[in-house]
Structures are given as C-alpha cells and as structure tokens.
Amino acid sequence: MPALRWLTIIAVVASASIPFPxxxxxxxxxxxAPAATKATRVPAPADAYVYIGWPNDGEVIHTHxxxxxxxxxxxxxxxxxxxxxxxxxxxLLIDASLPPLDEPIPNDKNHLHFGAGQTETYVELxxxxxxxxxxxxxxxxxxxxPPLISKKITVRxx
Amino acid sequence: MRQICSIAAACxxxxxALNPAxxxxxxxxxxxxxxxxxxxxxxxxxxxxxFWLRxxxxxxxxxxxxxxxxxxxxxxVLVDADMPPLDEPIPNDKKHLHFGAGQTEARIELxPGRHTIQLxxxxxxxxxxxxxxxxxxxxxxxxx
Numbered sequence: 407m408p409a410l411r412w413l414t415i416i417a418v419v420a421s422a423s424i425p426f427p428x429x430x431x432x433x434x435x436x437x438x439a440p441a442a443t444k445a446t447r448v449p450a451p452a453d454a455y456v457y458i459g460w461p462n463d464g465e466v467i468h469t470h471x472x473x474x475x476x477x478x479x480x481x482x483x484x485x486x487x488x489x490x491x492x493x494x495x496x497x498l499l500i501d502a503s504l505p506p507l508d509e510p511i512p513n514d515k516n517h518l519h520f521g522a523g524q525t526e527t528y529v530e531l532x533x534x535x536x537x538x539x540x541x542x543x544x545x546x547x548x549x550x551x552p553p554l555i556s557k558k559i560t561v562r563x564x
Numbered sequence: 565m566r567q568i569c570s571i572a573a574a575c576x577x578x579x580x581a582l583n584p585a586x587x588x589x590x591x592x593x594x595x596x597x598x599x600x601x602x603x604x605x606x607x608x609x610x611x612x613x614x615f616w617l618r619x620x621x622x623x624x625x626x627x628x629x630x631x632x633x634x635x636x637x638x639x640x641v642l643v644d645a646d647m648p649p650l651d652e653p654i655p656n657d658k659k660h661l662h663f664g665a666g667q668t669e670a671r672i673e674l675x676p677g678r679h680t681i682q683l684x685x686x687x688x689x690x691x692x693x694x695x696x697x698x699x700x701x702x703x704x705x706x707x708x
Contacts, residue, residue: 459602459618475602475620482666483626485633493628493666523625523636525668 447508450550451492454481456540463559470563471530474498476520476540481554486521487545494542494550496520498527501536504555510547519547531563590651593693594635597623599683606702613674613706617641619663619683624697629664630688637685637693639663641670644679647698653690662690676708 459475461467476496484493499505502516513519520527529538538561542554549555602618604610619639627636642648645659656662663670672681683699684692692698 477618477669478667479616479669482628482663483668484631484666485625485627485636488627488631488633490628490631490666520625523627523633523666525619525621525626 447548447551447553448494448544450494450542450552450554451480452552453479454492454554455479456481456496456542456554456556458538458540458556458559461538461559461561463557464561465559466562466564468564470532471528472563473526473528474538475526476524477556478525478542478554481542483523483525484545485523486519486543486547489545494544494554495523496525497541497543497547498529499537499539499541499558500529500531502539504539504541507549507553511541511543511549513547519543521547531561533563535560535562537561590691590694591634591637591687593685593695593697594623597621597635597685597693597697599639599685599697599699601681601683601699601702604681604702604704606700607705608702609705609707610674611707613676615672615704617670617672617681619668619670620699621668621685621697624685626666626668627688628666629662629686629690632688637687637697638666639668639670640684640686640690641672642680642682642684642701643672643674645682647682647684647696650692650694650696654684654686654692656690662686664690674704674706676706678703678705680704 457477459477482493484490486495497511498518500516505511537558539558540556600620602620625636627633629638640654641661643659680701682701685697
C-alpha cells in the first residue's frame with residue numbers, strides 16, 4: 407500500500423511537469439545542475455583586466471624563490487566565497503594552459519588559488535623556462551564572463 | 565534596584581548608539597603583515613600629476629568593505645595626510661581615499677608640488693587593524 411502511494415506521488419509529479427512552459431523547465435534544470443556546470447558565469451566589466459606586475463615577461467631570475475605581484479584594474483579583490491559584483495580572487499597558472507572557463511579552476515600545484523584575497527605570492531621554481539598567467543575566479547572559483555586573464559609571461563629561472 | 569538597573573542599561577545602549585566605533589574592536593593584524601606602494605617609487609617626479617597608484621599587501625588579503633573575514637582588509641590612500649587616529653574609522657575625504665570595492669590600483673591626480681602618499685589598511689568597519697597595516701610614506705613631485 408505505501409508503495410502504491412509513492413507510485414501515485416511520482417505519477418502526479420511527472421504529470422505536473424509535463425505542462426510546464428519550456429522556459430520554466432529550463433530554469434528548473436539549471437537550478438538542479440551542480441555548481442560545476444552552472445550555465446551563467448558572473449559578468450565582469452569590459453574594461454576590467456588583470457596583469458602580472460612582477461616579474462616582467464622574459465625576466466631572467468637568479469633565485470629559485472621569487473615574488474609574483476598580481477595587478478587588477480577596474481575590478482576588485484574579494485576572498486573566495488564572497489559574492490560581490492565586480493570582485494574575484496586571483497589564481498596563478500604555472501606552466502599550465504587555460505583551464506575550461508565554465509567550471510571551477512583546478513586546485514593543484516599548477517593552478518594556485520589565492521582565496522584569502524592575496525595580491526602577491528612567492529613561488530619557488532626549478533631552473534628552466536616557466537610560464538605564469540593569472541586568471542580571476544568568482545566566489546565559486548569559476549572564471550568571469552568575459553574571463554579576466556592576464557598575458558601569459560615567460561620567466562627563466564637560473 | 566530594578567529601576568536603577570534599567571536606567572544603567574539604557575545609558576549603556578545610548579552610549580553604544582552614539583559612538584559608532586564602540587563595539588567594533590580593531591581586528592588583529594597577522595604577524596608581519598604590511599602594505600607597500602609598488603608604484604610610484606619614493607621621490608618619483610610625475611609630469612602632469614596623473615598616475616596609477618599600485619597598492620601592494622604582504623601577509624594579508626584584500627576584501628571589500630563590509631566583508632568580515634580574518635586577516636583581510638581594504639586599502640586607504642592617505643594623500644598629504646598624517647596617520648589618522650587608529651581606534652576609529654578612517655576619515656573619508658580627499659586626503660583619505662577609500663577603496664572599499666577591493667581595488668589594488670587607483671587613478672590619482674595631484675596638483676604641482678611635493679606630495680606624500682601612504683597606505684593604511686582598514687577592516688570591515690574602516691578601522692585600522694591592531695597593529696595597523698601601513699606602508700612607508702613616500703613622496704612624489706609634480707613639476708610646475
């Protein structure tokens with residue numbers, strides 16, 4: 407008997423969803439989707455951009471440990487988890503290509519997160535040629551729309 | 565006795581309401597945290613007096629005003645000003661510029677002459693941390 411009642415409930419829910427207008431159903435689908443695949447990225451102003459203030463592109467660095475300074479123009483910094491228009495937090499890509507822009511930026515040694523609102527860091531890299539690039543993430547670590555990406559620079563650690 | 569208690573309680577409430585700084589204890593600063601000015605350099609000569617000031621922060625994070633998160637704050641730029649009182653909100657005027665949206669750069673325009681610039685971080689309520697997170701005071705010169 408309880409099984410029959412459940413079947414009835416499922417049938418009612420199923421039939422109720424059929425007459426939904428397309429847009430309403432799309433909204434339901436979006437809400438049910440996990441955060442990782444959220445369809446709408448947080449907008450960023452067209453004039454906002456990020457850049458690496460230091461080191462310069464092509465810099466030859468004589469120490470293994472050096473400071474990287476994160477620059478942001480026409481945009482603000484906020485820690486991860488803070489939802490506020492025109493803000494985000496920095497991620498530094500080291501020897502990595504751009505990650506997918508519609509999901510959270512990976513968190514590993516090639517994708518460093520600065521969710522505490524940091525605007526600089528020290529990195530330690532072995533001798534050789536390395537690339538550095540910044541990308542902003544929103545409260546959920548997802549890039550903005552348009553994405554705020556710095557120029558990818560190359561440094562040579564000696 | 566009960567009456568005295570309620571009068572005392574009312575006085576405390578009034579005092580709290582009148583003084584916005586009360587009840588907002590300065591947030592502790594992380595050990596060794598400091599702000600610094602990346603650009604311009606101390607003593608820089610800036611023809612025209614217009615420049616982008618780049619603000620650096622070591623050992624702490626940036627958060628917009630109103631966000632209460634440990635070890636974060638937002639930048640304030642003191643232009644031709646001394647350190648304000650450290651136990652109350654940083655003034656908001658043309659000598660004390662607030663960057664409550666979490667900015668780390670600011671467009672500054674200065675008239676001809678010698679000017680000083682210094683950074684001071686404010687907490688969620690614009691009150692400096694304890695100890696205050698400040699930069700060195702630098703000078704810039706705008707030629708006639």
